[in-house]
Amino acid sequence: MTKPLFPLPDPLVIPVQGEDLGYPVGRIFCVGRNYAAHAAEMGVEVDREAPFYFTKSSANAVLSGTSCPYPPGTENFHYEMELALAIGAPVFRATPKEASAAIYGYGCALDMTRRDLQIRERKKQRPWDLGKDLEQGTVFAPLTKAGDWGPVADQRIWLTVDGETKQDATLAELIWTVEEIICHLSGYYHLRPGDLILTGTPAGVGPVHAKQHMTGTITGLSPVSLSLTEAE
Template sequence: MKYAFAPPQIVTLPAMSCNPFPVRRIFCVGRNYPEHAREMGADPERELPFFFMKPTDAILPNNSVLPYPPGTENLQPEVELVVAMQLGGRQIPIEIANDYIFGYAVGLDMTLRDVQKTAREKGLPWDMAKGFDHSAPCSAITPEFYTGVIAQGKIELKVNGEVRQSADVSGMIWKIPETISYLSTLVEICPGDLIFTGTPAGTGPVIKGDVIEATVAGLEPLIITIGS
């Protein structure tokens, strides 16, 4: 088939002992840890989860330099456990949702906090605060047959070696099978989808030259440097 111009290459992530994982879509769960919900001025009670999306080409590979984005003075990293889907469907029952998972990775939901705040105060969408270029750094995927189902384990973010965020994955308000099941009532989940499952409390700004290390127990660490 001929196109008006060359189509973009498929975005992939490396996967341990497997062929590269083709990324289809990126869904992100908002305010899924109680203390982070509080620091964002929200009620941490167990309301229905909400989602936002990032462009697939916002993926930034591990050990990369993230250029400091224009239009902000408050760039903030948020460490997240990422779930990579190998099966899809609608109305996925909670009881079998883990069977749809290919594996797990460590991700950063990079956020332009000042842009987000201004948009929220005006009642406007804040897509540009979350979906800018390189806003989704992600480590290689570790297949589930290596890790088993991840329902607990330390999740942590360091900036220049100092701990910024530290919690346990078990602290999620909406657990991973619940998140998959609920999301599948809103859209048809497809193989290749990534789900960023939310961040703990402790987010704060980074500046040019900072080195960010994001970890989840049992997974490859994600290391990103903020460039100029």
């Protein structure tokens, strides 16, 4: 086997409640426009025929509690609070029962977004990568195993900036359920342990600035937090 020219960083490992071992981050899939109110505030309609996705690099993911600088190239940096689900078993072309069994756990996550770049590229019908896949732009809280939390139902999901509530909804408002997402996505990918799926953000997204602090919470899960420092 050919030896590498240089080492790559080890994968990010997310702590798991009640476990000594953590969950290594492999691929990150994100569901777009999975709350009708959020789609409306973005000036678009929900595609109810099927979910759609974008991806984020695992190398750009960080753990909750991180402080990071305001990112370059943007003047409109947005928070998006989301439920993350972690895959715990290989699954391909899943049935709803298989999809449910493949879920290892759940956690709170932030999908940070350079909104001005996302919208600019969307208007030109170009990929969103500059807007979405940015360094330290995906933040994960510790995971809770699925059996320790229970099924996704009407749990509250909310986010505060410097203590002021900005997003506030329930998981019952998800357009596509977690099982439906796994069934659909596994028709295109062989999903495997290490894969994380961010299931979409509710209404109330908005800008955040240097020296501000965000905390996102879902009932029964560990909260996720991020602090912004001055731009480098």
